[in-house]
Amino acid sequence: xxxxxxxxxxxQRRAVETVAGPVLVVAGPGSGKTRVLTHRIxxxxxxxxxxxxxxxxxxxxxxxxxxxxxRLEALIGPAQARxxxxxxxxxxxxxxxxxxxxxxxxxxDFAIYDSDDQERLMRRVLRDLNLNEKQYAPxxxxxxxxxxxxxxxxxxxxxxxxxxxFDEIVTRCYERYQTLLREANALDFDDLLFExxxxxxxxxxxxxxxxxxxxxxxxxxxxxxNHAQYVLIKQxxxxxxxxxxxxxxxxxxxxWRGADVRNILQFEQDYPDARVIVLDQNYRSTQSILDTxxxxxxxxxxxxxxxxxxxxxxxxxxxxxHEGYDQDAEASFVADEIARLVATGEARYRDCAVMYRTNAxxxxxxxxxxxxxxxxxxxxxxxxxxxxxxxxxxAYLRLAANPYDSISLTRVLNWPARGIGxxxxxxxxxxxxxxxxxxxxxxxxxxxDPAGAPFSPRAVTxxxxxxxxxxxxxxxxxxxxxxxxxxxxxxxxxxxxxxFREYGEESADERWANIQxxxxxxxxxxxxxxxxxxxxxxxxxxxxxxxxxxxxQADAVTCITLHQAKGLEYPVVxxxxxxxxxxxxxxxxxxxxxxxxxxxxxxxxxxxxRQRLYLCYAFRRESFxxxxxxxxxxFLADIPPGLLKRPGRPSASTRVRxxxxxxxxxxxRPGDTWRxxxxxxxxxxxxxxxxxxxQRVRHSAFGEGVVVSSRLVDGDxxxxxxxxxxxxxxxxxxARLERLK
DNA sequence: GACCAGCCGTTTTTT
DNA sequence: ACGGCTGGTC
Numbered sequence: 001x002x003x004x005x006x007x008x009x010x011x012q013r014r015a016v017e018t019v020a021g022p023v024l025v026v027a028g029p030g031s032g033k034t035r036v037l038t039h040r041i042x043x044x045x046x047x048x049x050x051x052x053x054x055x056x057x058x059x060x061x062x063x064x065x066x067x068x069x070x071r072l073e074a075l076i077g078p079a080q081a082r083x084x085x086x087x088x089x090x091x092x093x094x095x096x097x098x099x100x101x102x103x104x105x106x107x108x109d110f111a112i113y114d115s116d117d118q119e120r121l122m123r124r125v126l127r128d129l130n131l132n133e134k135q136y137a138p139x140x141x142x143x144x145x146x147x148x149x150x151x152x153x154x155x156x157x158x159x160x161x162x163x164x165x166f167d168e169i170v171t172r173c174y175e176r177y178q179t180l181l182r183e184a185n186a187l188d189f190d191d192l193l194f195e196x197x198x199x200x201x202x203x204x205x206x207x208x209x210x211x212x213x214x215x216x217x218x219x220x221x222x223x224x225x226n227h228a229q230y231v232l233i234k235q236x237x238x239x240x241x242x243x244x245x246x247x248x249x250x251x252x253x254x255x256w257r258g259a260d261v262r263n264i265l266q267f268e269q270d271y272p273d274a275r276v277i278v279l280d281q282n283y284r285s286t287q288s289i290l291d292t293x294x295x296x297x298x299x300x301x302x303x304x305x306x307x308x309x310x311x312x313x314x315x316x317x318x319x320x321x322h323e324g325y326d327q328d329a330e331a332s333f334v335a336d337e338i339a340r341l342v343a344t345g346e347a348r349y350r351d352c353a354v355m356y357r358t359n360a361x362x363x364x365x366x367x368x369x370x371x372x373x374x375x376x377x378x379x380x381x382x383x384x385x386x387x388x389x390x391x392x393x394x395a396y397l398r399l400a401a402n403p404y405d406s407i408s409l410t411r412v413l414n415w416p417a418r419g420i421g422x423x424x425x426x427x428x429x430x431x432x433x434x435x436x437x438x439x440x441x442x443x444x445x446x447x448x449d450p451a452g453a454p455f456s457p458r459a460v461t462x463x464x465x466x467x468x469x470x471x472x473x474x475x476x477x478x479x480x481x482x483x484x485x486x487x488x489x490x491x492x493x494x495x496x497x498x499x500f501r502e503y504g505e506e507s508a509d510e511r512w513a514n515i516q517x518x519x520x521x522x523x524x525x526x527x528x529x530x531x532x533x534x535x536x537x538x539x540x541x542x543x544x545x546x547x548x549x550x551x552x553q554a555d556a557v558t559c560i561t562l563h564q565a566k567g568l569e570y571p572v573v574x575x576x577x578x579x580x581x582x583x584x585x586x587x588x589x590x591x592x593x594x595x596x597x598x599x600x601x602x603x604x605x606x607x608x609x610r611q612r613l614y615l616c617y618a619f620r621r622e623s624f625x626x627x628x629x630x631x632x633x634x635f636l637a638d639i640p641p642g643l644l645k646r647p648g649r650p651s652a653s654t655r656v657r658x659x660x661x662x663x664x665x666x667x668x669r670p671g672d673t674w675r676x677x678x679x680x681x682x683x684x685x686x687x688x689x690x691x692x693x694x695q696r697v698r699h700s701a702f703g704e705g706v707v708v709s710s711r712l713v714d715g716d717x718x719x720x721x722x723x724x725x726x727x728x729x730x731x732x733x734x735a736r737l738e739r740l741k
Numbered sequence: 742g743a744c745c746a747g748c749c750g751t752t753t754t755t756t
Numbered sequence: 757a758c759g760g761c762t763g764g765t766c
Contacts, residue, residue: 421742563754
């Protein structure tokens with residue numbers, strides 16, 4: 001199997017060849033760790049004769065799992081590749097639990113609650129406990145519960161550990177939350193891990209089965225594992241100790257969701273006989289990009305495994321630092337630059353990615369890109385599976401799989417409207433609670449004995465109608481394939497008509513298209529045995545990440561958050577919004593640890609770039625309604641100025657490109673028409689606008705332009721003017737606009 | 742119970 | 757600026 005080891009550097013080769021015992025691979029960005037992982041698996045099988053059935057690989061996203069499988073198919077053939085176990089922690093745990101959760105006295109057709117379901121359940125908990133949602137933010141309480149679960153702390157232990165008043169509240173919520181989850185036969189994301197650990201803990205025989213089976217364990221992105229994942233790995237690896245973990249503490253960016261970087265830092269303590277292999281040759285980026293990345297990360301504190309990354313790639317073009325006037329100017333710069341690179345043949349759209357800290361930043365980009373006619377794909381934001389109509393439709397399918405899922409049940413109890421209002425719903429849930437059964441069970445009781453229930457005849461009819469709909473789906477699920485089930489559902493609830501009735505022409509089309517996308521996705525489960533189609537579908541829907549939806553075929557620019565960009569690479573990368581308050585984010589600036597995590601986030605972003613890197617920030621930025629002056633990110637100061645190229649700033653001295661295109665009109669959206677501004681308030685400033693749409697003006701630097709709109713903002717007049725190159729927003733008190741004729 | 746108008750909070754990142 | 761929620765009305 002010499003060809004498996006060819007083209008590997010000595011360190012990579014050692015990582016691939018070290019077959020037995022614990023191994024820690026400290027892998028810098030772009031150091032070929034994916035290659036090492038796949039080649040090591042192939043090597044195990046081809047060179048040492050390992051049975052693929054005995055290999056377990058844990059990846060960070062489902063996409064990474066799929067890619068790993070594809071690569072392995074090429075290396076060792078589809079049959080062998082299929083026998084491997086590859087997946088994320090969550091999907092693997094879901095698989096283990098489907099098989100063995102019965103040992104914990106639970107049913108295997110459990111539902112998986114996503115963040116939206118979790119929040120709804122939390123609200124229900126607060127209501128049950130008579131706590132005010134305003135006073136106790138459901139998300140805050142849930143976050144606390146979630147981190148407890150990641151630490152494998154049960155409600156009982158939590159009660160013992162915590163003494164603050166808030167924690168008293170959380171304790172009660174945690175208990176109730178678990179009770180309701182159990183009643184609904186549901187697990188949340190954190191439970192998938194927690195319950196698996198509990199299963200292995202309480203049933204050594206079950207654990208032994210997995211331990212015997214998996215001779216070889218491989219874990220990618222080990223720096224982002226949380227305590228539960230750490231324990232899980234420890235359990236599985238305890239017997240054979242062939243544990244191969246790959247990670248880089250410098251790229252640890254998920255501390256906020258419980259990831260504990262100590263897991264990787266202390267690996268050598270946990271496994272004293274571990275071999276440590278450092279991969280520090282970078283194959284991805286140019287020297288300029290690497291130098292920039294090094295400068296940013298080296299200024300950080302408390303690092304271990306310090307690597308000096310190097311590359312044999314050339315210096316490449318200098319990294320560009322760009323200041324835009326505001327977020328729109330920043331976005332226009334990005335769009336222009338991409339258009340330029342594509343026009344000159346230096347890049348294709350698909351080679352370019354724009355990365356940002358928060359999803360909200362994507363708006364300005366989308367606008368600028370579409371104005372320039374640059375195709376793009378937006379990752380994240382409103383995630384597909386979380387769109388209302390998708391989740392509503394899904395709720396029916398989830399009920400077909402598990403009718404005790406009360407969160408899904410309340411979600412569609414009156415959707416589409418069928419005359420079951422708030423009162424009836426409250427009545428139903430109170431009644432169910434008094435019987436101590438899930439809502440579905442209460443409906444069943446009602447069916448059996450309508451007289452015994454506290455409902456009006458009208459309500460009874462409506463509730464029975466709903467029950468028979470659900471029961472119809474449950475019956476259909478047993479005998480019809482998934483796609484048929486969906487068709488039947490669409491027909492029974494008149495889904496298309498419902499969408500049009502509810503959302504009107506404009507948005508119904510899009511929502512209906514989403515339902516069709518859902519159906520298209522479901523069609524992929526066609527080949528499976530009937531009884532597996534629905535559960536598999538639901539499980540994947542709950543656990544797919546949005547990055548999984550990136551279409552690498554499409555020739556389009558990728559817009560993505562820095563977090564989601566981890567593990568990806570692009571020839572051309574724009575990092576936008578490198579400002580104080582955004583990166584580092586304002587919510588992270590008062591805590592040393594979190595601040596360092598923000599720094600690493602920038603490091604991750606920089607190292608996504610292969611050839612060209614643009615670092616962008618804006619002079620002012622609009623957040624909510626307000627426009628504020630912003631300061632460049634403190635991290636930029638850590639980069640030696642000599643590494644950076646600053647193109648002509650959009651200031652008085654710079655001549656903008658000749659106006660190839662006519663001045664653009666502001667994109668017209670319904671409701672975006674100009675209106676007379678609100679009456680003034682601030683003292684001293686103008687009390688009414690003095691510029692009007694259509695008026696011609698001249699600016700000392702930007703030349704002549706046409707007023708698009710004007711409004712009063714904070715006692716000043718903000719005028720939007722379309723100049724030859726583009727639209728700019730100017731403050732009248734500051735910009736000295738000369739009125740023309 | 743359905744519909745409408747106005748209000749509030751939202752934004753950090755995600756399996 | 758938007759969407760989801762509240763409170764009012766039919």
